[in-house]
Amino acid sequence: MNSSIHRLYSFRRCPYAMRARLGILFAELQVELREIILKNKPAQMLAISPKGTVPVLQIFDFTLESTLDGTVIEESGEIMLWALEQQDPQSLLDAKVLSQANALIEQNDREFKHWLDRYKYADRHLEMTQLEYRQQGEVFLQVLEDLLTKNKYLLGDSISIADISIMPFVRQFAHVDRDVFCSLPYPKLQLWLQLWLAHPFFLQAMTKFKPWEEEDDVVVFPSSFIDLN
Numbered sequence: 712m713n714s715s716i717h718r719l720y721s722f723r724r725c726p727y728a729m730r731a732r733l734g735i736l737f738a739e740l741q742v743e744l745r746e747i748i749l750k751n752k753p754a755q756m757l758a759i760s761p762k763g764t765v766p767v768l769q770i771f772d773f774t775l776e777s778t779l780d781g782t783v784i785e786e787s788g789e790i791m792l793w794a795l796e797q798q799d800p801q802s803l804l805d806a807k808v809l810s811q812a813n814a815l816i817e818q819n820d821r822e823f824k825h826w827l828d829r830y831k832y833a834d835r836h837l838e839m840t841q842l843e844y845r846q847q848g849e850v851f852l853q854v855l856e857d858l859l860t861k862n863k864y865l866l867g868d869s870i871s872i873a874d875i876s877i878m879p880f881v882r883q884f885a886h887v888d889r890d891v892f893c894s895l896p897y898p899k900l901q902l903w904l905q906l907w908l909a910h911p912f913f914l915q916a917m918t919k920f921k922p923w924e925e926e927d928d929v930v931v932f933p934s935s936f937i938d939l940n
Contacts, residue, residue, distance in 0.1 A: 719744050719745065719767070720766060720769075721744055722746065723917065726882070729879035730879050731766040732766075733791070733878075733913065737795065737875065738795050738798050740794055743932075744920060746930075747922060747923060748922045755925070759781070767784070768784040768793070769781040787876075791872060795872065803870060803871055803875065812866055812873035812876075819877045826844055826848035826851075830845045830887055831887050845891070848884060849895065852897050856897040856899050881900070882904060882908070885904060912937065918932075
């Protein structure tokens with residue numbers, strides 16, 4: 712195995728794992744990627760992260776003779792931050808908007824994700840109708856629409872960590888019912904999402920990998936770097 716890269720456990724369709732992979736791509740780093748099946752999580756992942764959710768990043772100290780005891784990061788936001796603190800060629804951690812970005816990500820993770828889950832799985836949450844859950848989620852969509860009315864990206868004319876943190880969840884919301892999403896009065900948000908779905912890094916982040924097995928060769932992610940310039 713390549714002894715100089717860290718290890719990421721991931722699941723392609725998970726929005727949290729998507730944002731972690733995007734952070735790694737924008738940081739122009741490489742990791743060993745282990746794609747997992749949520750119904751059959753590998754013992755190696757559970758040994759370092761018993762809570763069993765993805766993404767999980769295992770960071771190794773390559774100055775040591777043994778790299779078995781790697782530091783573990785279990786939250787997608789922390790993985791993105793770690794990656795972009797290593798290097799940030801696109802300035803996603805622009806200090807001028809970082810406080811606002813963190814507040815927006817917090818609103819996404821604590822409020823919007825709550826309503827998104829209920830909208831997507833309304834048959835499991837019978838306290839309200841799917842329409843009512845969607846309308847609750849639209850409160851955040853309107854916040855994003857207002858921001859995008861002023862700027863190309865959420866917090867300005869350049870991509871910030873807010874964009875790559877929030878986009879996977881808007882994508883998931885849109886995919887519950889694409890026709891309904893396209894009919895909603897959020898044209899700026901719809902265009903923003905379309906642009907992201909065609910972004911070279913997002914397409915690279917959504918590369919399909921077979922589920923990892925112990926005898927497999929190492930999968931390096933990304934396998935090559937894309938020049939955005």
